[in-house]
Amino acid sequence: MDKTINLTLKVWRQAGPKAKGEFVTYNMDHVSTDSSFLEMLDVLNEKLVKQRKEPVAFDHDCREGICGMCSLYINGHPHGLDGETTTCQLHIRRFKNGETITVEPWRSAAFPVIKDLMVDRGAYDKIIQAGGFVSVNTGGVPDGNAIPISKVYADEAMDAASCIGCGACAAACKNGSAMLFVAAKVSQLALLPQGKVEAAHRAKVMVAKMDELGFGNCTNTGACEAECPKAISISHIARLNREFLVAKFKD
Amino acid sequence: MANKQASAQVDETKIDAKIPAGPLAEKWSNYKAHQKLVNPANKRRLEIIVVGTGLAGASAAASLAELGFNVLNFCIQDSPRRAHSIAAQGGINAAKNYQNDGDSVYRLFYDTIKGGDYRAREANVYRLAEVSNSIIDQCVAQGVPFAREYGGLLDNRSFGGAQVSRTFYAKGQTGQQLLLGAYSALSRQIGKGSVKLFARHEMLDVVVVEGRARGIIARNLVTGKIERFFAHAVVVGTGGYGNAFFLSTNAMTSNASAAVQMYKKGAYFANPAYAQIHPTCIPVHGDFQSKLTLMSESLRNDGRIWVPKKKEDAEAIRLGKKKATDLKENERDYYLERRYPAFGNLVPRDVASRAAKERCDAGFGVGNTGLAVYLDFSSSIERLGEDTIRERYGNLFQMYEKIVDENPYKTPMMIYPAIHYTMGGVWVDYELQTSVKGLFCIGEANFSDHGANRLGASALMQGLADGYFVLPYTIQNYLADQIQVPRMSIDLPEFTESEKAVHAKIEKIMKIQGDKSVDSIHRELGLVMWDFVGMGRNTAGLQTALEKIKAIRHEFWTKVYVPGVSADLNMELEKALRVADFIEIGELMARDALMREESCGGHFREEYQTPEGEALRNDDEFSFASCWKFNGEGEEPILLKEALEYEFVNRQQRNYKA
Numbered sequence: 001m002d003k004t005i006n007l008t009l010k011v012w013r014q015a016g017p018k019a020k021g022e023f024v025t026y027n028m029d030h031v032s033t034d035s036s037f038l039e040m041l042d043v044l045n046e047k048l049v050k051q052r053k054e055p056v057a058f059d060h061d062c063r064e065g066i067c068g069m070c071s072l073y074i075n076g077h078p079h080g081l082d083g084e085t086t087t088c089q090l091h092i093r094r095f096k097n098g099e100t101i102t103v104e105p106w107r108s109a110a111f112p113v114i115k116d117l118m119v120d121r122g123a124y125d126k127i128i129q130a131g132g133f134v135s136v137n138t139g140g141v142p143d144g145n146a147i148p149i150s151k152v153y154a155d156e157a158m159d160a161a162s163c164i165g166c167g168a169c170a171a172a173c174k175n176g177s178a179m180l181f182v183a184a185k186v187s188q189l190a191l192l193p194q195g196k197v198e199a200a201h202r203a204k205v206m207v208a209k210m211d212e213l214g215f216g217n218c219t220n221t222g223a224c225e226a227e228c229p230k231a232i233s234i235s236h237i238a239r240l241n242r243e244f245l246v247a248k249f250k251d
Numbered sequence: 252m253a254n255k256q257a258s259a260q261v262d263e264t265k266i267d268a269k270i271p272a273g274p275l276a277e278k279w280s281n282y283k284a285h286q287k288l289v290n291p292a293n294k295r296r297l298e299i300i301v302v303g304t305g306l307a308g309a310s311a312a313a314s315l316a317e318l319g320f321n322v323l324n325f326c327i328q329d330s331p332r333r334a335h336s337i338a339a340q341g342g343i344n345a346a347k348n349y350q351n352d353g354d355s356v357y358r359l360f361y362d363t364i365k366g367g368d369y370r371a372r373e374a375n376v377y378r379l380a381e382v383s384n385s386i387i388d389q390c391v392a393q394g395v396p397f398a399r400e401y402g403g404l405l406d407n408r409s410f411g412g413a414q415v416s417r418t419f420y421a422k423g424q425t426g427q428q429l430l431l432g433a434y435s436a437l438s439r440q441i442g443k444g445s446v447k448l449f450a451r452h453e454m455l456d457v458v459v460v461e462g463r464a465r466g467i468i469a470r471n472l473v474t475g476k477i478e479r480f481f482a483h484a485v486v487v488g489t490g491g492y493g494n495a496f497f498l499s500t501n502a503m504t505s506n507a508s509a510a511v512q513m514y515k516k517g518a519y520f521a522n523p524a525y526a527q528i529h530p531t532c533i534p535v536h537g538d539f540q541s542k543l544t545l546m547s548e549s550l551r552n553d554g555r556i557w558v559p560k561k562k563e564d565a566e567a568i569r570l571g572k573k574k575a576t577d578l579k580e581n582e583r584d585y586y587l588e589r590r591y592p593a594f595g596n597l598v599p600r601d602v603a604s605r606a607a608k609e610r611c612d613a614g615f616g617v618g619n620t621g622l623a624v625y626l627d628f629s630s631s632i633e634r635l636g637e638d639t640i641r642e643r644y645g646n647l648f649q650m651y652e653k654i655v656d657e658n659p660y661k662t663p664m665m666i667y668p669a670i671h672y673t674m675g676g677v678w679v680d681y682e683l684q685t686s687v688k689g690l691f692c693i694g695e696a697n698f699s700d701h702g703a704n705r706l707g708a709s710a711l712m713q714g715l716a717d718g719y720f721v722l723p724y725t726i727q728n729y730l731a732d733q734i735q736v737p738r739m740s741i742d743l744p745e746f747t748e749s750e751k752a753v754h755a756k757i758e759k760i761m762k763i764q765g766d767k768s769v770d771s772i773h774r775e776l777g778l779v780m781w782d783f784v785g786m787g788r789n790t791a792g793l794q795t796a797l798e799k800i801k802a803i804r805h806e807f808w809t810k811v812y813v814p815g816v817s818a819d820l821n822m823e824l825e826k827a828l829r830v831a832d833f834i835e836i837g838e839l840m841a842r843d844a845l846m847r848e849e850s851c852g853g854h855f856r857e858e859y860q861t862p863e864g865e866a867l868r869n870d871d872e873f874s875f876a877s878c879w880k881f882n883g884e885g886e887e888p889i890l891l892k893e894a895l896e897y898e899f900v901n902r903q904q905r906n907y908k909a
Contacts (some may be wrong), residue, residue, distance in 0.1 A: 035539045042541055042770070049768045049823065054814050057822060059329060061502040065540050065650065066427055067333045089653045114473060115820050123451065125330050129442035133435035134394045138314040138719045139385070141392035144348060145763075148403025158396040158421055161428060165332055188394065195394040 004030040005097040009044065012104045013116050021113070021195070023102070033093040037080065038063060038070065040092055048205035057116040065089040065229065068164030072117055073104040078168035078227045086166065086229045106171035110178070110214045121167045124181060130209035131202040132142055132185040134145055134195050153191045160188035162230045169224035169232075175216030179237050182206050187236035201251060203243035236237045258847045259890040264859045266519075266878060268891040269680045270374045275899045276356075279378045282681070284725055287731035294319035297730055300467055300482035300737070301511055302454045304437065306332030306430055306711060308488035310718025313436035317446035318723060320730075323612020324437070325449045325469060327504055333432045335502040335713060339426025340547035340647065342408060342418035343390075343711040344492055345383040350407055354415040356380045361900065363611025363709060366412040366599050367674070368852035368868060369902045370525070370876070372895065374681060375699050381719040383712050385747040387419055389719055393432040397421050408643075410707040411548055412599040412907075418708040423473040423547050423647045429711055433718070434520035450791075452478070453825065454509045457485055457516050457690060457736060464516075464690035465739055467747045472825060475818040477750055477757075479741040482731045484726060486690045487513060488718070491695040491766045492672035493526065495840065496785075497777025499670040500532060500545040504825075510677050510696055511832040518685035518876035519891060521698035522675035523836065523843035527705055527853045528786050529671030533654055536622040543669040543714070544654055546626070547647055548707040551596045553631035553640060554664070556603070557583040558615040558624050565615045575617070575625055586610055601704045601853045601866070601908060604668035608786050609864065611667070618665050627663035643725040668786060672710060674701040674853065675843070678878045682725035683717060686878075689733075691726060693717035693847055698876065703852025757817045760827050766811030772807050776830070779803065784841050789857045793845040800838045807834060839879060839888070846890065849873045859906070870902055 007028045013020030020171065031040050031148035038060050045055035057184040061069040063088040072087045074080035079088045095101065111119040161184070186203045189195025195202075218237060271278040297320050301312040304326040310501055312324040326334065346356040359380040364371060387405070392395065397419050398406040402669040407416040421428040440446040449469065453478070456468040463615065464485040469478050492507035494500040514520045531546045559565040560582050567573035586606055588595045598606075607624045610616065617623050637660055641648070646658045655665070683691050683699070694714040701709065740746075783796035807830065815821045849874070850859040850866035859867040875892035882888050 021484045032537050032539055034537055036541075036654075039539050039541050043539055046768055049812065049814060052812070052814060055823060057820060059896065061328060061504050061512060062335060062338045063332055064338050064544055065505060065653075066424065067328075067335070067337050067502065068330075069328060069333045084649075085653065091653065091656070093656060118820075121329055125332075125438065125441075125448075125450075128435065129438040131442075135439065136389075136392045136436075137317040138310075138389060138436070138723065141388050144347070144387040144391040144397075145404050149399055151401050152401055154396050155401040157394075158398075158428075160513070161396050161421075161431065162424065165330065166428075170718045188396065192394050192396065194392055 001034045005092065005095065007031055007095060008100040010080060010100060010102045011117070013160040014113050015058065016115055017112055017156045031092050034093070035092050036063070036088060037074070037090040037092065038088050057118045059118050060088055066164060068166040069105050070118065071166060071168070073106065073171065073224045078106070078171045079229050084231050086164070106167055106169050106173060108167070110170060110176060112145055113165055115237060123215070124165050124167060124178070126213060127178065127182060127206055127209050128185065131205035134189060137196060147193050157188045157191040160232065160236050161193070163232055164230060168227050168229060168231065170215060172223045172227035173216065174221065174223065175219055177218045178210050178215040179218035179240070180228065180232055180234065182210055183236040183240035184232050187239040188241055190239060200241045200247035203240055204247035207244055259842065260887055261890045261892070262880070264560045264891060267680070268372060268893055269682060270372065271681065277371060278374050279381055282580070286724060286728040289309070289727045289730050289734060291319050293734040295321070297321065297733065298323065298482040298484060299484050299726070300325070300480060301486045301488065302467065303334065303488035303489060303490065304434070305334035305336035305490060305694060306433055306714030307718045309430065309433035309437045311486055311488060311693055311713050311722050312446050313433060313440050314719050314723045315726070316440035317523065319845055322440070322446040323449065323482060324446050325452045325454060327451065327453045327472065327699050327730065328461045329450055329530055331437055331448065331450070332431060334430060334704065334710070335505050337427045338432045338502065339411065339711055340423045340545065341549040342420035342425045342708040343386065343421060343429060343573055344410070344417050344706070344708040345712065346380055346417060347384055347386045347387060348415045349405060352415045356418050358415065359383060359417065362413050363700070363706055364702070364900055365905060366706040367704050368866065368905055369702065369870070369897065370851050371700055373897060378721065379700050379713060379716050382716045385720055386712060390429055390432050394418060395421065395428045395432040398488045403767060408553055409597060411551060411597045411603070412706040418549070420549070423644055426711060432483055432713070440560045447754065454489070454512070455753045455828070456512050457751045458746050459516050459687060460739065460743060460745045463688045466741065466746060468753050473820050475816070475821060477748045477753055479541055479750060481739050483736060484691065485695060485729060486691040486722065487677070487696055488693040488725070489696050492833070493670045493673050495776065495837045496670040496780045497515050497773050498535065498540060498543050498781070500543050503542060506583070506829040506832065508829050508832040511686060511835050512675050513687070513690060515881050517679035517687045517881065518690060519880055520675070520694070520839060520842065521678035521876050521878045523879065524704045524838065524847055524854045525674035525852060526670060527672040527674060528599060528604040528668040530600055530668050531626060531666045532671070533651065534618055534620065534665055534667040539633060543670070544650065545671060546651060546664065546666060548600065550626060550644060550647065552642065554587055554596065554626040555626050555630060556596055556624055556626055557585045558610045559618060560584040562614050565617060567623050568617045569619060571619070580810055584615070591907045592909050595607040597703060598907045599706060604786060605855060607668055618795035623665040623667045625663040626666045628659065629663070632660065640836065651871065672705055674698065674703060674705050679868030679877070682728060683722050684729060686724070689729060691722060693722055757824065757828070760811065760824065760831070761813055762818050763811050765812050767806065767810040767812060769811060769813065769823055769830055772811060773826070773833065776800065776803050776834060780793070780837055780840070784837070784844055786868070787855055787857050788844050790845065793841050796841040797838065797845070800834060800841060804834045807831060842888070843877055846877060866905070871909050
């Protein structure tokens with residue numbers, strides 16, 4: 001029943017943040033087409049451990065496409081070529097027998113390599129810490145149904161909120177811009193009455209933090225939207241720009 | 252005091268859970284009215300460690316920092332937003348009664364107690380139901396985009412074990428949205444400097460000074476450095492221990508190590524046998540498999556579960572000669588609807604799981620392994636249209652198709668039970684304090700609210716209840732007496748000793764240099780757990796499990812191979828440390844399951860069942876929470892019992908038939 005194929009992997013190995021990295025080639029025979037990309041890497045690592053070599057370091061956790069921990073540039077695309085798919089949900093059946101697959105870490109100035117395929121995405125957390133929230137403390141809030149919210153806005157906010165913070169947008173962008181990530185949060189909260197109060201200020205401080213952390217500018221190439229595993233729309237960037245302008249006018 | 256009873260050494264000392272006096276509905280209000288508080292000036296002088304950034308950890312860390320405490324928050328992932336709460340799909344319960352369908356705090360309390368097969372504390376569960384409504388309000392205020400009706404009000408769906416619609420949801424990504432809400436509150440405090448975050452740090456020990464928890468030892472996972480941290484109190488919210496089974500729906504790094512360390516430092520471990528096998532997971536499909544994927548229970552709202560009526564059909568399907576869609580309506584056995592007419596496909600998880608196992612064991616299973624049943628949406632699609640089903644479950648259907656390569660809009664999903672959640676955990680009293688002073692445990696990591704079985708959409712409720720609305724109160728009752736305690740030096744002998752022990756354990760593992768990979772040993776443990784400590788348990792099987800686990804422990808400590816060095820990023824070492832603790836938990840689970848000579852909730856002892864094959868409780872002898880006390884390495888733990896007094900609810904045989 002189990003169909004298998006043979007693959008050649010060219011994997012980026014780098015001992016540490018300052019070490020020089022290089023591609024190392026591994027032949028993978030009889031990989032089950034039902035296995036996920038990360039399960040194939042598990043098999044590779046198991047093989048390396050058997051050979052008493054160090055396994056390839058890569059980030060991963062839920063393996064259900066929701067935690068945002070997995071990354072990887074696969075054949076030149078963040079999370080591989082499959083649309084709306086995280087690396088952990090990418091399956092080997094999408095590859096051809098005999099294919100060579102190049103596996104690299106995110107390449108972005110703001111995401112330095114920690115080891116092999118693992119990068120530091122702490123910059124995304126810092127952007128959220130700058131203003132990606134509604135300033136309410138626990139307790140003392142109104143009833144959940146006190147303010148009706150149009151289903152249309154609630155659904156659009158939900159679409160923006162599906163961002164998993166994986167970093168694919170910045171990694172895909174030739175300018176290394178985090179605009180889609182920032183826009184998704186700004187847009188989600190601006191669409192809801194609870195977040196509207198601080199919307200302009202939020203846009204301003206989050207963009208300022210993004211610039212400070214070394215992310216590039218947005219030039220509307222749309223690469224982020226195309227590569228986003230959750231299909232977050234760049235229309236949210238328009239909403240971010242609107243809030244940003246409002247903030248500038250207020251200054 | 253210790254005497255031998257059944258299979259365990261028992262200590263008859265009475266355990267005091269510190270449940271407040273008074274009528275059920277007034278206990279929590281009375282507690283809050285009379286508890287000690289810490290004034291704002293003193294809060295600034297106190298430090299609290301919170302380990303974990305899931306729903307419980309993140310909400311606790313944020314809320315405590317908002318109150319003015321100094322919080323140190325730890326997570327093993329690269330960001331607090333990755334905690335496995337993020338993967339919860341279906342929803343969160345609350346007793347809002349927005350649907351006017353007869354819900355109330357009492358009914359949510361009652362359903363939860365009954366769902367847990369009368370093995371939870373009444374007072375805790377009532378408090379949980381009481382604060383449930385505040386959670387929804389809080390999340391809405393944070394900008395959590397819950398599903399709404401066209402009129403702009405919040406929508407609800409139904410979940411197993413309830414006859415009302417009280418589950419709030421955000422598509423099939425409720426856990427994600429609630430966690431991102433808590434993460435945003437936490438991020439706000441990190442930005443303000445009131446929470447110091449330590450990402451990619453793993454707690455490896457709790458430091459106890461003069462009988463009180465005063466800090467932790469953690470390993471920086473990037474550098475491998477072992478670090479010491481002091482606090483006036485330590486809060487642990489590190490989730491459950493389901494990964495003892497190797498294959499589970501838990502995330503790859505979900506682990507039980509913090510809980511095991513607490514246990515070894517004197518915290519009782521309660522009800523380890525209570526593990527939840529979730530009925531709707533994607534079946535196992537290969538040896539390379541790293542984890543199992545859950546399909547939300549909410550699917551049972553619109554999906555009907557069935558297997559072929561005739562064994563020949565099941566066999567033909569297994570051999571690929573027939574397809575599910577070839578079978579006509581009268582050739583299908585909708586066994587849940589048949590056995591449980593009142594609740595049908597919405598029976599609680601433990602009941603649905605056992606029913607699936609029963610059909611498959613009897614030879615009616617489908618899929619190429621025979622270990623699968625169908626979850627069929629065709630009648631709902633016919634009734635509501637494909638668009639409605641897509642709107643409700645689109646992301647789940649997409650996930651299914653990616654993994655299985657079949658379109659569930661056209662052909663029924665295949666599902667099978669898998670380990671999903673652990674109701675057991677570190678014992679805590681009403682204040683969520685463990686049996687070690689100053690050491691608190693919240694969320695799935697504790698044992699408190701779900702008894703022997705958790706109802707769907709109640710995990711999110713409990714995690715957030717603990718973090719937002721319970722711990723921030725109860726911890727002050729402890730800290731009020733600690734305001735005179737100055738910051739302690741991390742050079743105290745207790746810190747040094749703890750760090751030494753951690754180093755010694757790591758070096759011991761590094762030195763083994765055997766020929767078994769960590770994963771291969773973990774897989775072995777998982778198979779033993781699934782075969783003997785899984786859905787159906789019996790005396791002989793559990794005794795076999797105990798022997799096999801002993802052998803696996805020996806194998807681990809003599810044959811494991813960890814490459815690289817300890818003073819560096821080393822993921823194999825991380826896994827090895829966790830597997831060493833899973834072996835301890837696995838043994839404790841088997842021991843507890845062997846001791847508990849009754850069936851209740853997720854714990855099914857084949858010797859104890861009704862003639863219809865339902866779980867048969869023994870309230871006369873087993874109406875207690877089993878609390879295991881560590882008794883030294885290699886020694887049998889001691890069993891203490893917290894008697895469960897049912898003052899307000901009349902216990903019955905659970906009945907989902909009529």
